[in-house]
Amino acid sequence: MHENSVIRHAGITLRALPGMARFALRCAPADAPRASQALGLDLPLAALTASAGAGRAALWLGPDEWLILAEDGAAETLPPAMEDAFAATPFSLVEVSGRQLAYGLSGPGAEEVLAEGCPLDLSDAAFGPGTCTRTLFGKVEMVLWRPGPEPAWHIEVWRSFAPHLHAHLREALLDL
Amino acid sequence: MLLIRCPHCGDRPEVEFRHGGEAHLARPPEPAALSDAEWAAYLHQRRNPRGPHAERWRHIHGCGRFFNAVRDTLTDRFLATYPTGAARPDGTQQGDPA
């Protein structure tokens, strides 16, 4: 179902990203250091921010909710590492690798394509590098992450909504 | 489209939210201790004030959190938003008695 073709138009590229390990992490913000230890990455505590490095990323989605993205192997190694780090402290780690798919949208003006369906202000001032959030694109919910200063966006969407989202993005891109 | 200030995410467009009805109606800890009339009142009776109204919203397509808001039903202005469980901010009392 994943749209594998790469679409290029007006200097902007829309591509399906390869599979990766994903987890929904839930814990009290006070216990975030335990997760950071297991991840080898600072779990972001500031709203709407992500931290990334060493093939892993943690996206703040809510005050006690993070989306962990990792290279494939982490699916086996992360759960026991988290169990060790948290020990008796309550937390919830649920693998969602298969639940969602990812697209990359990059190139100068890529935010104009997103503005076709995303109601947020995506300018540098409002949505700078490292910003992430759950939001909408048209009739579909997505997680939108801007990893760095370049005009490149990472989009996470639930698997069954991906064809609709992709088709909508594609039309928006071609009509830009 | 309203712009709603999520206590966690800041100003966000209305389409990301879901309305959750009147706020500050705590579920009785012992429902069995209530009379039928009291239970019916808890279930069904709601205020419909002309003016400031405390109501629940959920940033369902954002951080997913429920929160409370005081909205003026006359102007559609949000006077305050605050976390679930917090007291209603001063100066935003309900427009008419229930």
Place this chain on the structure above:
Amino acid sequence: MSAPFRTHQGGRPDRARTLRFTFDGRTYDGHPGDTLASALLAHGVHLTGRSFKYHRPRGILSAGPEEPNALVELDAGPGRREPNSRATMVPLRDGLLARSQNRWPSLAWDAGALTGAAAALLPAGFYYKTFMGPGRAWEKLYEPLIRRMAGLGRAPAEADPDRYAQRYAHCDVLVVGAGPAGLAAALAAARGGARVILCDEQMEMGGSLLSQPGTRIAGLPGWEWLEVALAELRALKVRLLPRTTAFSYGLQNMVSLAELPERAEGPRERLWMVRAARVVLATGAIERPLPFSGNDRPGVMLADAARVYALRYGVLAGHRAAVLAAHDSGYEAAFALQAAGMEIAAILDPRAAPPADLLAEATGRGIRVLAGQGVARSLGGRRVTGLISTGGERIGCDLLLMAGGWTPSVHLFSQARGALRWDAARDAYLPDTAPEAVLCAGACQGSYGLGACLAEGHAAGGGHGAAPGAQPGREPSGMPTAQAVAGAAKAPMAFVDFQNDVQAKDIALAVREGFRSIEHVKRYTTNGMATDQGKTSNMVGLAIAAATLGQEIPAVGLTRYRHPVTPTGFGGLAGRHRGDLFEPIRRAPLHGWAEAEGALFEPVAQWRRARAFPRAGEDLHAAVLRECRAVRQAAGIFDASTLGKIEVVGPDAAEFLERLYVNPWKKLAPGRCRYGIMLREDGFVTDDGVVGRMAADRFHVTTTTGGAARVLHMMEDYLQTEFPELRVWLTSTTEQWAVIALQGPKARTILEPFVEGLDISAASFPHMSVAACRVMGIPARLFRVSFTGELGFEVNVAPDQAPALWRALMRAGAPHGLTPYGTEAMHVLRAEKGYIIVSQETDGTVTPDDAGLSWAVGKAKRDFVGKRSLARPEMRRRDRPQLVGLLPRGTVPQEGAQILASPGARMAEGHVTSAYWSPALDRPIALGLLAGGRERMGQTVYATVMGGAPIAMEVTDPVFLDKAGERVNA
């Protein structure tokens, strides 16, 4: 081809290039920069349509968006026919094909035209008064007749082939209107570093500057200053949106704009949803017409429109004009037109003493002014040939211009919930205060001089220092409209609302009949209710109502301005959400396999599920019977992936479920599962599903396909707001797991060889077990559950691995008769067992006891959501509708059929919820909710049949097959 009314030079159109277009079958030419209206006028064409009610000939009244008459149909091929296009707003393009509307057989000779006595039959409130009886005459006779006579334009019959884009945008300052005030505002804001969007509905930016070539701004000729200003705005990265109409002002400065992009490729319209920190409205003003007999005759036009056609488009709307000037601007128009080469027959000024300076200038120009006189009536047929003045003089002319003063365009300000105040000096409602961050500048707040417009725009844009300089104009004055309309109510065919054919006398009649509120007068007469929303008629109508009531205008009130301010296409509002993108269609991971097998699909919520897998020559019924038999006799394989799934994790997970479900959970051992029922707080069933305990602190909850999002939302609601002390978290895993169900006596035989790390024998993995294991090497959660009454397993695996597993199971199962089955067979199989489907057997008013599910309710539980409601007396009545089995005689009743106690009974006692042909029983079976049903076993009841005899049914237990439930333990 020569355009006889084109001036020799001047105007904006590019005369070096010629465009050809067709109107009503005749071909004309024009130039880039023309509108359809200016190009038609250049050829002397005024007659462009027939009126709505009386089918009177109508011509071009205005030069802008307020046009009520010149509504034409544009035809750009199949699916691209656009009715009700205002000729004044249609940019001319090569090959444009336009037709007049509302006429038959032709525009010149219209069979529907009503004159004299016939027209007198259609006064205000005509429809309300006339078509009252008898009986069904309205729908049978009157409505079809009126529909043929009335109406505006025809919608296209074909699907629209175009694409429609939408765009969210954010800015510091949105400026609406690119006239001098708007340009000054945008320049000031952009120079200050703000993010600015400037939109204008015209094809060219400049507003009134476009028809003022002689003016000077900041030392430059007006048109040169315009070029410089636009270049600077572009350099400052201001988003310039010409051909873009701001049509709706929403809450917190969310303004909707409809853009009609110029390029042939790409979307036909783009809807902009702009969130602006501040909005500057520079929307200008609209000239008022004046009511007199025959003021709707083609060739009668707004005075400023004629000036615009001459100076902006280089088109003279006539050779010899008479000007009815109740306002000074009529003189300006007359002087400008004379300078452009038009003969001015006379200026009729109803004021007894027109301003001396204007009189002097008119005299100097040799123009005759008839002070204290108006127009009694126009003369002519389908084109004006002259007029009779109120003094009785006959004056010949081919153009009759009306200058009734100005109405500031406050529509958007009003939609911003801005308050309006009456300004007697300007004879207009002006913007007062607004709760939104919105400012007005220029003519839309009654400032008509160029210098004032520039200064106000500069200030509204946040500019410091001096605004671009211009000559201060003279302060214009006019006769108040309430005075200027005196006598109009007695004049026949003196129109106020041209589009809805409302006459001055209709408004006076409405007032005499007792309508006092202007909102009621509006609806009774339909004044201002046409697609132009009364842009030219509201103030005139208000003045007549006030005059009839003997009150001042502000005492009569003002009607509200609705969204959209200006008509906009449905396509832009729908955007991409049409056809395949109308809404998301969700397909599960095994969809592709089912599609290749030729499955029939059905929508379930947003999902498409395989309904059945008919083989060659089979119809749906035959396929379902075969699939059911395979499950009962061998094994079936079923895609259950769409079921909602929620992972409930945390030390308080069991306590949380204890509170949310009717069932007890704390004693459920890890590795076991249970059928859970969830109520709303009002005690009614809202969802159900199997819940498996994976570990002490981890549950795998399933929901119905359609209920997944609702259940998660409800769980989050209780968890976050009522039980925040519980240490538990919820994660949707619906799409993390694809679910393959194997059901039937051979299910274990087929599955067993694939399973690693788990003994799935009957003894070690009994019914209602769950375990993590590997299936074909794939990490899996295996449930032993049944929704068919047969031995059953549900294998949960990662979605991208599911198709391979499914195919392997199919190969391995083939020798055993493994058969794919769809949702229809699933429905039959579960009905044979009396299993309910939430939202089929339940409808939001069904308790667990009603549905025969009391056994699931944890009797010892102190509380759960909905428990208190179940104790209400009404919920315990013995005559509540209860789930029963029904054995229909002969045929399968319709689902939803009412249940009667006797064939002729007048009142239903329940309804059929499910009905199928049962292959296991080889007879029709049904489930239903029947009042006091459990005490009515063995009785005969009747299912209603639309237009037929009721079907007799025997009331029975809802479990039709294997009452002891032994088959699941095979």
